[in-house]
Amino acid sequence: MKILGAVLGALILLIQYPLWLGKGGWLRVWHIEQDLTREQTKNAGLEARNAGLAAEVADLKQGTEAIEERARYELGMVRKDEVFFQIVDEKNPGQAPISRPRRGAGPP
Numbered sequence: 001m002k003i004l005g006a007v008l009g010a011l012i013l014l015i016q017y018p019l020w021l022g023k024g025g026w027l028r029v030w031h032i033e034q035d036l037t038r039e040q041t042k043n044a045g046l047e048a049r050n051a052g053l054a055a056e057v058a059d060l061k062q063g064t065e066a067i068e069e070r071a072r073y074e075l076g077m078v079r080k081d082e083v084f085f086q087i088v089d090e091k092n093p094g095q096a097p098i099s100r101p102r103r104g105a106g107p108p
Contacts, residue, residue: 020026059066071077078084 018025
């Protein structure tokens with residue numbers, strides 16, 4: 001009887017091994033679920049970024065206001081009837097200067 005019980009116990013362990021540690025076992029499923037959760041989180045961030053870029057592209061395609069705004073603030077462009085003023089803060093020389101174009105030929 002003891003031998004039969006030991007043999008049955010060994011067979012049960014042999015049958016359980018693939019279930020827990022085999023190629024399609026629970027441990028592998030757990031690791032794959034963790035990878036899936038991580039990738040879904042990453043994809044959600046990328047989808048949000050893509051939605052922002054799509055909105056910016058649509059804005060650039062529809063009107064000239066977004067293009068004008070970028071040209072003004074990123075490239076420093078001004079219109080023909082504007083005077084460009086740049087204010088530098090002497091207390092904080094490392095800070096970026098404040099630049100504002102104004103319409104008209106004279107000072108404000």
